[in-house]
Amino acid sequence: MQMRKGLLAIGHPIGDMSNLEQSDPCCPPDCCDMRGLLTFQILWELDREEMNGQQIAEKIAQRRGTKPTPGTIYPALHALLKDDLVTVEVVPHPSKPPRKVYTITEAGRQALEEWDARPPPSSIGLRSFIMHLILAGDSAQAGLAAHLRQRRESVVAHHSDLEQAVEELGEQVSSGERAAIEYGLAIASAELAWLEGKLGQLSTETGTKLSKKGT
Secondary structure, X not given: OHHHHHHHHOOOOOOOOOOOOOOOOOOOOOOOOOOOOHHHHHHHHHOOOOEEHHHHHHHHHHHHOOOOOXXXXXXXXXXXXXXXXXXXXXXXXXXXXOEEEEEEOHHHHHHHHHHHHOOXXXXXXXXXXXXXXXXXXXXXXXXXXXXXXXXXXXXXXXHHHHHHHHHHHHHHOOHHHHHHHHHHHHHHHHHHHHHHHHHXXXXXXXXXXXXXXXO
């Protein structure tokens, strides 16, 4: 029965994805009251330019495909204001209502850097992993490689769990369950192939840079 419950998390080594927006293991509890990646997506966007709430929502929509609703984005901004991670300035307009423009603070930048520096847990969610990759894009390759290796360990463990499920269930597995396991194995294998290729690419690029410095 326990092994069958594990089949619910077959697609990716992250467990149930439905609650990632509400709860995410990578979000430091002492950072702010908001949970999930939305907090850090907001900080990441504001680290690039100051914006109002509507502009922030549109930027996030461009990156993740779905636009946060006002009922989601503004409570997150209020929580960031409460924790002094952002500031807000009311900008008057001659013919339109005044705009609230948000700016990241030094404390906000520090929180963003600390979040990115945290080692991902073994059960890192897919969104968390992707957000780490986005943030690592602005840092040294060593940080990016570390996130990729951590993800590889998680996927390898997941792949092993699925193989164990096949062995333990044996003939008891239904055709639907077998198809689900095969799908999970295929997804995990494809991701492992990409991770190995990317890590190899980074290793080559690092070696090239070191050789150029030595000449």
